[in-house]
Amino acid sequence: MSVQQSAFRGFANPVDPSPAELRAWAYQPDSVPLQAMPPDWDLLVAGDQLVQTLFELAMDPACPARRFALHCLYIYAADGIRTNFRAHPKRRFRKLVEQAERHGDELMTTWAHNSRVLLARPDLFNYHDWCEGGLVRQERRIG
Template identity: 35%
Template sequence: MNPDDQGLREWAYDPVAVEPQQDFDLLLATIPQRSYVEFAGDVACPKADYFLRILYLIVGDAVRTDYSSDCRNTIDDLLQAGRAQGSASVLAWVARSERLMLRPEEFDFDLWCGGGFVRPERDEPAHGNRPQQTRALGSSRPCYHAAWTWTSDP
């Protein structure tokens, strides 16, 4: 499935809709769109955190692979949209992304590709108070995160 803008918008705002296919988030991460920023920052969007995870995945994977997964211009465009969107969660993503782009050695797979930044306690590491683990750039480990499912609960 290659979602069009309208179909993706309908799915994003449907509180009971599940992913239309396995690894839908990974598919969406391969086709970055500014609408993900809109969805991630909209408190009325039931899948806001889902899209925020995708934004972290896109940037994390791009930096981790030295922009071979997504070009720098695409990332810059998403960050510009994030600055304009202005919600706290999206602005945190922008700030973290800009820092990672300046300091790629700080990449942490669990935080960027495993959804670790998108939790109720967003400033906490993914696994409580454990030290952050960093992985070297160019690692052969793919930047995929564990699958999550959506229910009617936000």
């Protein structure tokens, strides 16, 4: 039985979900609505521990929480770039960008493009776009 078919039973600790919990929730996001999550849950989960899971979810067009995962990837990218990669390893970030460019659809290649533009031009950072979901709600290429 795949995660997508199993019932999501909730988070043991929503502030620190496991990759398996996040994946199970992402395929049944109505089981625990985002409004029921802790404040700034997107910022909490957009870290190194869950970035690979978030990336896999964002790469899956069939994932109901895909746009949430993509939003978290925008946060992850901005956080890494704006801290000069003190917050996240630059190598991991680059690998994700390259994977999105090679295997991603338009949503993911746009994320990769925007991430590369922000890397080259950190002055283009806009909190609303990168951390509040602006680039997910109004998909566009920056730069």
